[in-house]
Every structure is written in C-alpha cells, then in structure tokens.
Amino acid sequence: MSRNLILGAALSSLILAAALISFVWTPYDFAAMNIPEKLQTPNARHWFGTDHFGRDMFSMIMVGARTSIAVALVAVGIGMGLGVPLGLAAAARKGSWLDEVIMRGNDLVFAFPSLVIAILITAVYGAGAINAIIAIGIFNIPVFARITRGAALSLWEREFIMAARVAGKSDARISVEHILPNVVNLLIVQGTIQFSLGILAEAGLSYVGLGAQPPTPSWGRMLADAQTMVSFAPHLALIPGLAIIVTVLGLNLMGDGLRDWLDPRIRAARA
Amino acid sequence: MGFNIFRRGMGSALALSAAIWAGAASAQGDITVAMQLEPPHLDPTSAAAGAIDSVLYSNVFEGLTRFMGDGSIVPGLAKSWDISDDGTVYTFHLHEGVTFHDGTTMDAEDVKFSLDRARAEDSANAQKALFSGIESVEVVDPLTVRVTLKEPNGNFLFNMAWGDAVIVAPESIDGIKQHPVGTGAFKFSSWVQGDRIELVKNPDYWGTPAKLDHVTFKFISDPTAAFAAVMAEDVDVFTGFPAPENLPQFEADPRFQVLVGSTEGETILSTNNKQPPFDNVKVREAVAHAIDRQALIDGAMFGYGTPIGTHFAPHHPAYVDLTDLSAYDPDLSRKLLAEAGFPDGFETTLHLPPPSYARRGGEIIQAQLAAVGIKAEIINVEWAQWLETVFRGKNYALTIVSHTEPMDIGIYARPDYYFQYDNPDFQALMKELNAATDPAKRTELLQKAQRIIAEDYVNGYLFQLPALTVAKAGVRGLWANAPTQATDLTAVYWEN
Numbered sequence: 003m004s005r006n007l008i009l010g011a012a013l014s015s016l017i018l019a020a021a022l023i024s025f026v027w028t029p030y031d032f033a034a035m036n037i038p039e040k041l042q043t044p045n046a047r048h049w050f051g052t053d054h055f056g057r058d059m060f061s062m063i064m065v066g067a068r069t070s071i072a073v074a075l076v077a078v079g080i081g082m083g084l085g086v087p088l089g090l091a092a093a094a095r096k097g098s099w100l101d102e103v104i105m106r107g108n109d110l111v112f113a114f115p116s117l118v119i120a121i122l123i124t125a126v127y128g129a130g131a132i133n134a135i136i137a138i139g140i141f142n143i144p145v146f147a148r149i150t151r152g153a154a155l156s157l158w159e160r161e162f163i164m165a166a167r168v169a170g171k172s173d174a175r176i177s178v179e180h181i182l183p184n185v186v187n188l189l190i191v192q193g194t195i196q197f198s199l200g201i202l203a204e205a206g207l208s209y210v211g212l213g214a215q216p217p218t219p220s221w222g223r224m225l226a227d228a229q230t231m232v233s234f235a236p237h238l239a240l241i242p243g244l245a246i247i248v249t250v251l252g253l254n255l256m257g258d259g260l261r262d263w264l265d266p267r268i269r270a271a272r273a
Numbered sequence: 274m275g276f277n278i279f280r281r282g283m284g285s286a287l288a289l290s291a292a293i294w295a296g297a298a299s300a301q302g303d304i305t306v307a308m309q310l311e312p313p314h315l316d317p318t319s320a321a322a323g324a325i326d327s328v329l330y331s332n333v334f335e336g337l338t339r340f341m342g343d344g345s346i347v348p349g350l351a352k353s354w355d356i357s358d359d360g361t362v363y364t365f366h367l368h369e370g371v372t373f374h375d376g377t378t379m380d381a382e383d384v385k386f387s388l389d390r391a392r393a394e395d396s397a398n399a400q401k402a403l404f405s406g407i408e409s410v411e412v413v414d415p416l417t418v419r420v421t422l423k424e425p426n427g428n429f430l431f432n433m434a435w436g437d438a439v440i441v442a443p444e445s446i447d448g449i450k451q452h453p454v455g456t457g458a459f460k461f462s463s464w465v466q467g468d469r470i471e472l473v474k475n476p477d478y479w480g481t482p483a484k485l486d487h488v489t490f491k492f493i494s495d496p497t498a499a500f501a502a503v504m505a506e507d508v509d510v511f512t513g514f515p516a517p518e519n520l521p522q523f524e525a526d527p528r529f530q531v532l533v534g535s536t537e538g539e540t541i542l543s544t545n546n547k548q549p550p551f552d553n554v555k556v557r558e559a560v561a562h563a564i565d566r567q568a569l570i571d572g573a574m575f576g577y578g579t580p581i582g583t584h585f586a587p588h589h590p591a592y593v594d595l596t597d598l599s600a601y602d603p604d605l606s607r608k609l610l611a612e613a614g615f616p617d618g619f620e621t622t623l624h625l626p627p628p629s630y631a632r633r634g635g636e637i638i639q640a641q642l643a644a645v646g647i648k649a650e651i652i653n654v655e656w657a658q659w660l661e662t663v664f665r666g667k668n669y670a671l672t673i674v675s676h677t678e679p680m681d682i683g684i685y686a687r688p689d690y691y692f693q694y695d696n697p698d699f700q701a702l703m704k705e706l707n708a709a710t711d712p713a714k715r716t717e718l719l720q721k722a723q724r725i726i727a728e729d730y731v732n733g734y735l736f737q738l739p740a741l742t743v744a745k746a747g748v749r750g751l752w753a754n755a756p757t758q759a760t761d762l763t764a765v766y767w768e769n
Contacts, residue, residue: 035640037572054518055572055637129653216636216651217643229497230516230629 007259013252017245021067030058032065033217041235051237054227059237062219063245069131069220070249073213074200076135078193081142086189088143089150090177093158105151108144116141117206124212131214138203142196149192153185187264191257198253205246221246301767302486304748306760307499307508309515311467311492314450317436318391321399323677323758326436327512328470328490330759333374334439334455337365337384338430344588344679344756346434350379350456351418360425360710361408367416371479373442374460381412387440388420402683403432406707427710431680436757458483458763468492484750484766496629503529503743510744510751512760515629517575523743534740534753535588538675539581540630542638542733543663545670547693550619557730559609560671561599563645564638570736573634578736583727584682587737588754591719595727599734606645618646624672625651626659630738631673638673638733667691675738679757682719683707685726694731 024032029049036056044051050059092104120137127133154177157163166176207213208222216223221242228238310324317325317334331339339349348354351365371379390396392404406429408421422429432438445454453461458480459472472488491508493499496516502508503523514520523529542560550556566580579587582595610618625635632653639649649671654662663669669691676684686703688695699722706718727734740755750765 033640033643035568035572035637037568037637040572054633055640211653215653217639230500231518233500233519233522 004259004262006255007263010252010255010257010259013248014256017067017249017252018071020064021071024061024064024068028058028061028064030061032057032061032219034058041231041238043235043237050241051235053224053238054231054235059224059241062224063221063241066219066221066224066242066245067249069214069218070201070204070246073131073135073138073204074197077138077200077203078142078196080135080139081146081196082189082193085143085146085148086150086182089147089152090154090181092147093151093154093181094173094177096155096158101151104147108147111141111144117203120203120207121210121212124207129212129215131218134204134207134213137207138200141203142200145192145196146189149188150185153188154181157181157184191261191264194253194257194260198250198257201246201249201253301747301769302484303489304485304487304510304762304765304767305489305491305508306510306512306762307491307493307502308512308760309492309494309499312470315453315461315464315470316441316449317439318387318441319397319399319450326758327760329453329455329457329461330436330439330757331457331761331763332459332472332488333453333457333461334436334441335457336433336435336439338434340434340679340757340759342752342754342756342761344754346431349434350384350440354430360427361422363420363422363429364413365418365420367418368479369416371456372477373445373456374454374475375442375445377442377444379440379442379456380415381418382415383440383442384418385410385412386443387438390441390446391438398437400435400437400678403435403438424708425710426707427712427715428680428707434757436759459488462487481763483763485762488762490760506745510742510748512740512742512751513755514741514743517577517629517739517741520575520577520741520743528746530744530746530748532740532742532744532751532753533577534742534755535579535586536675536677536738536740536755537586537679537681537757538677538738538755539584539586539681540578540634540673540675540735540738541584542735543669543672543674543692544732545667545691545693546695546731547667548670550613550615551621551670553613554730555609555613556615557733558599559606559613559645560642560647561730561733562602562606562609563641563647564599564733564735565601565641566596566735567601568641569634569637572637573630574736574739577739577741579739581734581737583723583734584676584685584732585719585723586679589680591716591723593720593723595723596734598727599730603641603645610646615646618648620648620650621670623649623651624659624663624669625653626656626672626674627653628675630675634673634735664691667693671733673735677738677755677758682722682726685722685731692731694726694729696725696729699725 039052040054040056042048042052048058050063053059088104092101095101123137124133163176163180166180204213205222208220209226213222214220224242225239232239308327312325312328313320313322315325315329317329335349337349337351338346341347350367350371352368353366355364373379388407388410391398392407406422406426408423411419413419441449442454458475458478460475462471462473464470470490474483474486493502499511499515500519503511520531524531544551544557546552570576570578580596581587582598585592623635623639625631635651639651642649663672683703684690685694686700702718702722709715709718742751744751747767749768752761
C-alpha cells in the first residue's frame with residue numbers, strides 16, 4: 003500500500019468518524035445559540051471557538067461533515083446507479099443508435115458547467131439538501147457512463163467474452179457477469195474522486211445559500227456566514243475551510259492510492 | 274491636506290506623490306457615495322423603490338415641502354403657505370426664479386401638473402394615498418397654487434415632503450425614467466447601469482448652491498465588497514452600510530467616521546393574520562413572547578438597533594414603549610400555545626429577503642421559536658420573489674422585513690395589506706386620525722393606535738433599524754438619521 007493511500011484513508015476516516023460520532027455525541031447542541039458567548043476563539047471549552055451566534059463550532063463541524071458526506075455519497079450513488087448501466091448498454095451496442103443516444107445525451111449534460119446548472123436546479127425547485135443531491139447526482143451520470151463504456155469497449159474484444167458469447171450468453175448477461183467485475187476497480191477509484199468533487203459542490207451550493215438550509219450546519223454556509231467577519235474573527239472561515247481541504251485532500255489521495263493499488267498493470271510493474 | 278497625507282505615513286515616495294496627485298485631482302469638490310441597491314429607473318413619482326429617492330431626493334428633485342435630517346418638515350419649493358380656518362384649503366406661495374435643469378421655469382402650472390398626475394386614476398405613483406385627499410388643484414397665478422382637500426388632513430404638509438410628491442415638469446416627463454429633470458442643487462449627468470450614477474452641480478440653483486461639484490453614486494450590494502471598497506478608500510461615503518459587524522473596525526480607524534442614526538424602519542416579524550394558526554391571537558402572542566429582542570439585536574445587528582414593541586419609531590414624540598407587552602418569556606409562550614390547542618407546537622415557514630438583518634435575524638428567530646416548539650422552515654428569497662410571493666401574493670406565514678416609510682402605522686388599516694389584519698376599530702381610529710389637525714389630539718390617537726396593534730399582536734415587533742453610514746473622516750454635512758429614504762448631499766463638504 004502506498005503512502006498516499008494510507009494518508010488519504012486516514013484523513014477520510016477522521017472526517018467520517020466525526021460524522022458518525024455526531025449522531026450520538028457532540029460537545030454541545032449544534033443549533034443552540036448563546037449570543038453573549040459569540041465569536042470566541044478556540045479555547046478549552048469550545049475547541050474550535052464559537053460562531054457569530056455563539057454556537058459551538060466543533061459541534062457544527064461534526065454535524066456539517068454529516069451533511070457533506072450524506073449529500074456527496076447519495077449524489078455519487080445516483081451517478082453510479084444510472085451511469086454504469088448506461089455505459090454498459092452503450093458498450094454492448096457499440097455504434098448502434100442506442101450508443102449514439104446515450105453518449106450524445108452525456109455530451110449534452112457535460113456541455114453545461116455543472117455548478118451553474120446545479121444552481122439553476124436548486125433555484126427553480128427550491129434550495130435544500132435533497133435538490134442539491136439531485137443536482138450534483140445528475141452531473142455524475144455522464145462521468146460514470148463514459149468511464150464504464152470506455153473500459154467495457156476494449157473488454158468486448160477479448161477472448162473470454164467471445165467464449166461467453168459462444169456459450170450462448172446474452173449481451174446483458176455478459177455485461178453484468180463478465181464486463182462489470184472487470185471495471186469495478188476503475189469505478190471505485192473514480193467514485194472516490196467524484197465523492198470529493200461532490201463535497202466541494204455541496205460546499206459551493208451551500209456557500210451561495212442553495213444547499214442544506216439552517217439550522218442544519220453546512221461547511222459551505224459556515225464559510226459564507228464568515229465572509230464579513232474574516233478580518234476580526236478569522237477562525238470562522240479558517241475552520242470550515244480546513245475541514246473542506248482535509249476532506250477533499252484525503253479523498254483525492256485515497257483515490258490516487260486506490261488506483262495504484264487496484265490497477266493490475268501498475269501492481270504487476272511494481273512486482 | 275498635504276500634511277494629512279503625510280501623517281498617515283505613506284510607505285514610499287511613489288505612493289506619497291500618487292496620493293497627493295489624487296488628492297489634488299479630486300480638488301475636494303468630488304465625492305463618491307456608495308449604497309447597496311441600484312434604482313430600477315430614475316422617476317421617484319412612479320415606483321416604490323426607495324433606491325430612487327436614495328439617489329435623487331433633494332439632490333435632483335424637490336417638492337413643495339421637504340424633510341430635514343432631523344425629520345422636521347420645512348418649506349421646499351413653496352416658500353410659505355396659508356391654511357384656511359377649516360383646514361381644507363392650502364394656498365402655496367412658490368419661490369421666484371426657480372428653473373428646471375432643462376432651463377424651463379418652475380411655476381404653478383408644474384405644481385398642478387405634478388399633483389394631478391400623481392392622483393390621477395391611471396397614476397403609477399407608489400404612494401397614491403398621499404394624494405387621495407386632494408379635491409382640486411388650481412393655479413391662482415404663476416407663483417400661487419391653491420390645493421383644496423376633501424376633508425382636513427393634519428398630515429398634508431408631511432405628505433407633500435415625500436419623494437413621491439416631488440415637482441416634475443410636463444416638458445421633460447417623457448424621458449424622466451432615464452434622464453431625470455428636476456429643480457435641485459445637482460443635475461443628472463450620466464447613468465452607467467449596474468455601476469454608477471453621476472450628478473454635477475447645478476450652477477443656476479435657486480437656493481443655497483451645493484458645495485460639491487461632482488457626485489458619483491456607486492452600487493455595491495455584496496457586504497464583503499462593501500467593506501473592501503470602504504477600506505480601500507474607493508468610496509468616500511457608504512450609506513446604509515450592510516455589515517454592522519464591521520463598524521467597530523471603522524470606528525477604530527482614524528481614516529473613517531461612523532454615523533449611527535435612526536431610520537423610520539420598523540423591523541418586524543410580519544405575520545399572515547389570515548393564515549391558520551396565526552389567525553388565533555393567542556398563537557401570535559405566543560410568538561411574541563418567544564422572541565428575545567436583545568439577543569436578536571446583539572446577534573443579527575451586533576448591538577445596533579433599538580427594541581420596539583409596536584409599529585412606531587422610538588424617536589418620534591408620540592412613541593409609547595410597549596415592549597413589556599411582548600417581553601421575552603418562553604414559559605408564557607408555551608402556556609399560550611397549549612391554550613391555543615398546540616401543546617406540542619406546530620410547523621410553519623419563515624420567508625427571508627436578502628438583507629443580513631433578515632437572514633441572520635431569521636436564523637435567531639428560528640432557534641427562539643424552536644425553543645417553544647414552533648418549527649419554522651426558513652425559505653430564503655430574493656427581493657423580486659419576496660414582493661411576488663409574500664407582499665403581493667400573501668402566500669406566506671412569517672417573514673422578516675423593515676418597513677422604512679415614515680409614519681406608516683396607517684398600513685394596519687388596510688385589510689388587503691399583506692399582514693391581512695382586519696380590525697374595524699383600528700380602521701375607524703385611522704379615519705379619525707387623518708381628520709384630526711390638533712397636535713395633542715393626534716398624539717393621543719397615535720398612541721391609541723400603537724396600543725391596539727401591540728395588544729392584537731398583529732406582528733412580532735423586533736427593533737428599529739439603525740441608519741449606519743461610514744464616511745471618510747473629512748466629510749461633513751451628511752445626514753446621520755434617515756427620516757426618509759434620501760442621501761441629501763446639498764450641504765455636504767470636505768473639511769481640510
């Protein structure tokens with residue numbers, strides 16, 4: 003296992019642990035305001051200080067991790083759940099009208115800047131975590147469809163697929179039984195990277211007020227709230243900013259590490 | 274001037290010379306004033322947008338009477354007036370030699386034109402109620418206008434001071450939305466939409482000429498950008514500064530002065546009185562007792578703001594302090610909710626327009642309501658959407674907004690207004706008030722009116738919005754208070 007993978011997994015687990023623990027314990031009620039105690043810098047009672055409403059930042063970061071992870075995870079799930087079957091179908095019917103429709107549809111979604119369309123979707127259907135998930139999820143579909151199709155195409159030319167064909171298996175069965183297991187590594191790596199992008203997208207949407215709504219804490223909104231106070235209470239911006247950096251960095255390192263670890267060619271070269 | 278710059282300790286000779294050059298070029302006759310909202314167009318007599326008055330009131334357009342910075346009403350284009358004994362006929366005597374910026378003369382015909390246009394059936398005036406009591410407007414001679422009212426109106430001179438009642442000319446009315454032509458001490462020069470409006474000194478002004486030669490209004494809606502623009506000295510004045518949390522920094526900085534004044538803005542938790550469960554006065558009272566005003570002012574406004582207990586400005590002589598009627602008492606609030614049939618509270622919505630007093634205040638109120646069992650879902654909306662859904666559509670439960678019109682308690686007498694408050698007693702009281710001219714009687718009626726709406730808990734009364742202005746230290750003559758929406762620059766100058 004590479005250093006990247008270990009470091010990435012450690013950082014990601016840290017955030018994941020914070021999110022999971024927040025279900026049973028946070029130092030304070032994350033939504034409890036205590037205005038006389040506002041804008042405290044990190045101290046023994048409030049490890050990450052307090053925000054402009056006197057809420058405990060540590061508790062908010064923990065629950066915010068939950069928001070970010072939940073949104074990104076479900077969004078990646080949507081992308082995989084729809085994108086992978088589409089990619090498999092396009093590869094199985096390479097060059098047919100089905101392939102054309104699927105891939106040109108993907109191009110269409112790709113042609114739009116994702117965050118702008120996500121803003122459009124949440125602006126039309128209302129701000130909130132669910133709509134943010136849908137908006138981010140839609141843009142994950144073509145990513146997974148393309149990567150699946152690309153990898154599956156070369157597999158279709160291989161002898162073991164021909165053998166399966168000769169054995170009388172249908173294209174759909176071949177796709178599921180033989181193609182999919184061979185692209186799964188690739189999907190795990192891509193999934194990790196998309197997951198980190200999803201966290202960033204959620205933070206971006208929350209930053210402009212279109213993600214999870216108050217009182218649900220969200221790192222993006224914490225950053226937005228901190229904007230006018232950076233000059234006298236920099237911890238308000240630094241702490242959620244660092245949380246986002248740690249998560250995205252962790253996931254990216256883990257993605258890189260996983261790629262190296264899972265890719266048989268690289269593994270073979272190393273051995 | 275030069276010494277001032279020196280004292281500030283510019284780092285390098287280059288910067289120093291650049292600063293002196295910039296200082297000399299502006300010649301202290303220029304000023305750049307920033308505000309958050311840009312006007313949609315430039316005709317104050319055909320739109321509700323306060324941003325129009327913020328740029329043009331008194332600077333470009335003037336009325337028969339006018340507001341002063343302390344809220345008093347003084348003669349404007351009318352140098353004096355006579356009121357008939359029964360209080361229904363006002364004879365205005367106009368100043369001589371007043372011309373519009375296009376060179377045409379301002380006379381009684383223009384006054385008649387302006388008032389008739391504002392009160393006409395198809396008038397687009399946003400405050401038609403100001404003119405509704407007018408029976409007729411007659412030109413006696415070029416410098417005398419006689420206005421006959423249907424019944425005495427103690428507020429008539431006050432009404433004529435509003436930005437919606439300024440005098441315009443028939444010659445220039447067609448292009449007024451893009452090229453305003455008034456009688457003021459400044460002339461409109463140019464408008465770069467999305468960026469700035471420029472005014473220049475009117476050399477032919479009939480009254481005391483302006484001390485500044487050139488005024489630039491800039492529009493900066495983002496609070497962070499507002500802070501940066503002032504800090505970088507890109508603007509000389511920022512009126513209605515949107516981020517109260519930054520004011521202590523400006524106060525501590527010798528380059529700037531901070532003016533904290535009063536506005537006519539009653540910031541309230543507007544409540545849809547026809548939507549269940551808010552049609553029940555006990556529920557509204559429970560909401561009122563759930564709110565901790567001081568926490569709200571400290572949290573949302575960083576301490577700037579005066580608590581109010583009714584829809585009335587605390588600096589007005591007729592104000593009654595009724596905050597005790599809705600004192601913070603969550604236990605009482607829970608008890609009232611139980612009596613109203615909601616022992617476990619209920620779910621509702623809270624629409625929040627963009628200003629930070631609403632967005633931040635909304636989060637605090639959401640938390641305070643949650644403490645008594647009322648779960649309010651926050652719905653953030655832009656102004657256009659707020660006007661459409663909440664104000665015109667009345668499709669809302671709760672919202673937070675500042676009502677910045679002066680003396681606007683009369684809106685509670687309009688059952689179709691977005692609060693949907695329908696109380697015949699209050700409506701009768703307002704009729705009586707409009708007819709009353711005796712100051713003591715008016716005060717008594719106004720106090721009674723404040724009490725009725727406070728005891729009916731029509732809305733949650735939160736705080737009076739402060740007027741927050743940040744300016745360079747050398748700027749003099751700015752209004753600290755905002756008795757009406759205006760940025761009167763006619764008396765502003767630089768002190769060296």
